[in-house]
Amino acid sequence: MAFIKTTEQSSAFDHLETMSVAELLSNINKEDQTVPLAVEKALPQIELLVNQIVPKLQKGGRLFYIGAGTSGRIGILDASECPPTFGVPFDLVNGIIAGGDSAIRRAVERAEDDTNQAWLDLDRHDISDEDVVIGIAASGTTPYVIGGLQKCNENNIITGSISCNADSPLSRTAQFPIEVIVGPEFVTGSSRMKAGTAQKLVLNMISTATMIRLGKVKGNKMVDMQLSNDKLVRRGIKMIMDEIGITSAEAKGLLLQHGSVRNAVNAFLNK
Structure with a gap:
C-alpha cells in the first residue's frame, strides 16, 4: 500500500482570499472540531505508550521529545510545563528541536534533513536504555526524527511517535506509534494547524497521565506545583x-x- 500524506492534500476549502473574516474563522473552527475526534481514535495507541513510559520514569528514567519546526516547538512547550505544574526535576521531561534552541524562534535551514543529528543531540544528555524517546512529526517523514528513533532502537531505547499520516515511515520506525489522522489542513499543507493541535492534545495526555500515575496529583489538585508566582x-x-x-x-x-x-x-x- 502506497504511503499517502493526507496532511499535504488539498484543503476542502478554496478561494480563501475571497472569504470574509467571519467566514474564515467559522470554517477554521469547523475544521478544528474534527481534531478531538481523530485523537479519540488513537486512544489505544496513546495508552500503550504511556504504559511504557510510567515504569521507566518510576525507575529513574527520563522522557525525551524530538522534533523539527512546529513539532519540535510543541514538544518543548509540553516538556517545559512539567516542572512548574508537577514539581518534577527539569531534566525529567526534555524537548529537543532540530537546529538547537535558536530554532525555537527561527527556522534553521535544512536542520530537519540531517539523519544523524538527533542522536548526537540525545547523546549530549547521556541517553540510555533507561529512557523513552518520542519522535514528533506531522508528516511522519522528517529525517531528523526518523534517524533519531532508528539509533534509539539500535540501542534498546523504547521509542514512540506522534504523526498525522497513516502508516508513515516514522510510524514504521517507532516501537509504539501514535497516528492522529486529521486530514487536509484549512490552508493546504499548513500542518501547524490541525496537525499541530492534535500533537498538543496528545502530548497533554501523555505527560498529564504519566504524572498522575507517578503520584504528582492528589484528587484533582497539582499538589507538587512550583510556587513561582x-x-x-x-x-x-x-x-x-x-x-x-x-x-x-x-x-x-x-x-x-x-x-x-x-x-x-x-x-x-x-x-
Missing part, C-alpha cells in the same frame, strides 16, 4: 484551606514554610 501561591493557599480547614493566614504560613501543598498538608496532619 503570586497566582500559584494563592492557588496553593486555597488548596490547603480546602484540604484541612484552616485559615488563609495559617495556610500561607504552612505553604511558605514547607514549599508545596503536599508537604504543607502532610506536616499539618502529622504534627
Whole structure:
C-alpha cells in the first residue's frame, strides 16, 4: 500500500482570499472540531505508550521529545510545563528541536534533513536504555526524527511517535506509534494547524497521565506545583484551606514554610 500524506492534500476549502473574516474563522473552527475526534481514535495507541513510559520514569528514567519546526516547538512547550505544574526535576521531561534552541524562534535551514543529528543531540544528555524517546512529526517523514528513533532502537531505547499520516515511515520506525489522522489542513499543507493541535492534545495526555500515575496529583489538585508566582501561591493557599480547614493566614504560613501543598498538608496532619 502506497504511503499517502493526507496532511499535504488539498484543503476542502478554496478561494480563501475571497472569504470574509467571519467566514474564515467559522470554517477554521469547523475544521478544528474534527481534531478531538481523530485523537479519540488513537486512544489505544496513546495508552500503550504511556504504559511504557510510567515504569521507566518510576525507575529513574527520563522522557525525551524530538522534533523539527512546529513539532519540535510543541514538544518543548509540553516538556517545559512539567516542572512548574508537577514539581518534577527539569531534566525529567526534555524537548529537543532540530537546529538547537535558536530554532525555537527561527527556522534553521535544512536542520530537519540531517539523519544523524538527533542522536548526537540525545547523546549530549547521556541517553540510555533507561529512557523513552518520542519522535514528533506531522508528516511522519522528517529525517531528523526518523534517524533519531532508528539509533534509539539500535540501542534498546523504547521509542514512540506522534504523526498525522497513516502508516508513515516514522510510524514504521517507532516501537509504539501514535497516528492522529486529521486530514487536509484549512490552508493546504499548513500542518501547524490541525496537525499541530492534535500533537498538543496528545502530548497533554501523555505527560498529564504519566504524572498522575507517578503520584504528582492528589484528587484533582497539582499538589507538587512550583510556587513561582503570586497566582500559584494563592492557588496553593486555597488548596490547603480546602484540604484541612484552616485559615488563609495559617495556610500561607504552612505553604511558605514547607514549599508545596503536599508537604504543607502532610506536616499539618502529622504534627
